[in-house]
Amino acid sequence: MTNVLFLVVDSLRYDAVFGNEFETPNIDELAAEGVSFSQSFSQGISTAPSMTAMLTGRYPLDYGGHWYLEEDQPTIAEEFQRNGYTTGAIHSNPNVSRLRNFHRGFDTFEENILPIDPDGFVENAPNDLIRYANKLARILRRTPYMPARNVNKHLTEWVDETDEPWFLWTQYMDVHGPYLPGDDFSYRNKFRAERLWRKAAVNAPEEVTDTEHQELWTNYRKEVEYLDQEIGSFLDKLDRLGELEDTAIIIVGDHGDEFREHGLYGHRNLPYDELTRVPLIIRFPDSSSVDQPATVETMVRTIDILPTMLDLADADLSTEMDSRINGESLLPVLNGHEPSYDVIVTEKEARGEDFLRFGFRTEEWKYLYDGGDSTQYLFNLSNDPGETENVADRNPDTVERFREHLNQRFESIEATSEDIEIPEVDDEQGVEGQLRALGYK
Template sequence: MYYAYKYRLKPSDPHREELDRHRDICRQLYNHTLYRLNEYQEKHGELPSMTTLRSELPDLKKWWDGLSDVYSKVLQTVVERLFDNLEGLSALKKNGYGVGQLKWKPPRESRSFTYSQSGFMLDKKGGQTVLSLSKLADIPIRLHRAIPDDATLKQVTVKKEPTGEWFATFGVQMDREPPEPPENPEKCVGIDVGILKYAHDTDGTAVGSLDLSDERDRLEREQRKLSRKQHGSNNYEKQRRCVAECHADLRRKRRDFLHKLSNYYAREYDLVAVEDLNVKGMMESPSNSRNTASAAWRTFLLLLEYKCVREGTHFVAVNPRGTTKECASCGVSTDKPLWVREHSCPACFTNAYSASSHTREAVPALLSGKYPDVAVDSGYHLATESVASTLSDAGYATAGFHSNPFVSRAYGFDEGFDHFDDDLHLGQHKLIALAQRALDKVRNRHYARAEEINERSLEWLDSLDNGESFFLWNHYMDTHGPYEPPSEYATLWADHGLSGRDAQSLYQRAIDDPESITDEERQLLVDLYDAEIRYNDAYIGEFLDALRERGLLAESLVIVTADHGDAFGEHGYYEHPRYLHDEITHVPLFVRPPSGANGTVDAPVSTLDVAETITGSGDGVSLLGDIDDDRRVFSQARGEDDDSRIRRHQLAHPTAKHFACLNDTLRLMHSSTTRRSTPIPTNHGCFASSSTQPVTQRRRLPAD
């Protein structure tokens, strides 16, 4: 491998004069070679080769007296440097960058020259180590670290820094090869770089950023002094060096920090993954660009990469897109503003089932923790104590906000709520509630939008006393049919949206006559449904941001779920009638306790568990505790109209699904494996096992 070792030179005043003279001769030769290159191109219509221009050096020495004072290999590297610069411009042009032409170098821009292959050596003279440079001098050098014994010195570059200091950088070839990275790395780490915390890794280690505020203040003071000096005067030159020393101090401290940090990760781990940030693009941002530049993330990546190769460690540069929002364990994307520096992921339940397939039974079961045949009476009035009642008795402020008349105060759902906004403006009787629902349909206002629910509920939160405990239930209806997402969301997946009348007409036809729906119309319904989910997701995110701004999110138990899903013709019907297929009963469920949670839970859970999770009464299963992977959960739904005496049941299990229908005299078993239904006497078991069918997840996560 090829390495660079940098050391400081300690030249005397005569040495400095001679080093400056050699440096200036190399600069003049570079400019002359550039002139000859342009002249050759104008005459021959093509660029000369490097060999052509290097072959002119002996003739130049005949009339250029100072050229013979410089070692020949140094003169050759000057020509090589010109062609290296041309290659760099060509590469930029191929990548689409606008490039100009090479220009002559003024004295201050040419700071180094290189001895290649020969003409230099490290020696001991007068009890000190010196760098012997042919045709120049023996210059004392400070070897603060030894060059390995098995290293071969290939070249040395002598450079003058803006501070006036001289350094020598050796190009070193190592005879040994670096160790091979392990095939199966055991110690792996991912690194998230930042500004407030420079690095935060997956082992939980947080490395603070380097505090260079004092150095920056000093730099600003010295720059102000420089601005008051007359350009070109001795005082100006003296102050310019002071400014350069401030820059050098900042650079050294920063690189020392980055070297130590990258060395730690390269030596301690078998695999290191780090964000491959677009630093150039971030620097173009109108804000925070100074801190971005000071962080030097690109330098950190370069140092880390070569150190990983040296130590035999895997290095992986990760595309950073979405890594700040996406949970590493479950993949759920969580939008957050820039000032939120800590990711708190909910517990994601992948096998959550609603207690029923429709709102009139699913919501009371959700709010009470009881099965629908206990939670509501035959008229769908709430018939048991709800979470709101329990918490209200315990001293909590309680409120509910929604716009669904079937779970309104007309059916007793306001019990236990201090404030209950069900969007019933005309009255509380159920007939009036249904009349208002019909009137709203005529006005093409089916439900209150999520932004309205957010506004009302946040206004109630702001009315509470500081520190008052509360229970808040927001029931969003945006994903309920007919699907009419706002225009900016309607075309996320569909080519076009539908007007209110057309959306309602298509939705109603899908319910009444599902066979009439074409493939294109079905896909349009699915796309509009997904757009409603995306809209709802955005406003739930805004609501959580509002809680965070009020300092409430970190101390709150947050649960996000649904009372049912929707079908799109998979079983010959649309919407959510009273069947128990997965498309209707398999619902999303996210739980974020105040302490935060991380990962997914694959064990079967029910929306009945939400009440126990909130109240902790001990009567059910809490989603915050350990859940048996072999658990069975039930769903049930009462039939409609002529089938009102029939009750359907489903049992969900990790390895099997069971279905049954019951009435007063007959029990019917169904097997999706044999596709047959068999009547069974009432004194027999009523469930049959079938293989689990894969669940189609239609819901799309946010695109960003």
């Protein structure tokens, strides 16, 4: 049976890997050996919706939304587990924590969200004490997340101690802001990076100077290149353990980051391509029937990763998963077939608000809807790949076709979310403080 190594890189833009400016030799080598998808698009512009989509195979706003997985929602880990796999997750992202119910189905779920172990004393401590303790710990630590080198140490130990077949997922946070200059984890760099990140991504993006903009972009590049080095070292260790030959390796960005292309930084804007287009590389084991290396230029969705991995493992889906899944396996696409869809959907609920944002993309068009003020945008991607000129008024028929897709999503969200209650977890056990450290309001 095939092992599955699922490496998600938070905030990794497509051009960070497949552009000409960054040096990513290890990821490039995987792409040269496996299958690269040149037009892969995320179903979310931030972690919560994009990871909900990837870990459940459904659109993120169905069944109560993306901030919390309701109890009946099957996950990729549960599907692998019921098919005889040992499952593991090791990460430090508060948006996909056990508090949000993302731990279900994992035999091992290690999260470095709380600097203090959530067992024992902390489990019974008052919430205020937990918040203050974690605030102090965040000040003392030199990064707001677990660096890739530390993550990979845990991943390697887990693989070495686990019987095959296994499914292992991590979400690297190094490329997410605040951008540090690579592996230079000094307090000076940390505090400068946090101040600049909050200015750019939260408080005053319009006041970022050209010098500060260049510093942000340079440090983002250094983060990507540092991560590439660590991924290479990790895969070398797995190779020495004899664990790579029968392992499928998936590398994907959960979403991108904006660098003032549309006036903002980070990932708080509408679903423009700099936020939705992400690298997707799958290196299949030699035992598979997939013809590689190959480059796929067909538009695909990150929501399709789950059914692809389960299809590769010849897994039997649970009835509930089968009824809820929206994604479809990409293995037929690798054999020359076209996917059943021709519109890519991206969606999210704005954090702290009650309105929704949507993006619908075809090869030629991008339609955006901002539920905050009901504004709609239409871009002709053939003539305007940078999405700079709103041509909605000049193309009413095209807008109407996309409005039909929008109305279908509203109807599905309402129908699937009826009677589902989602608890508030942001204020629990210091999670809010951790989110703020990463630049979330």
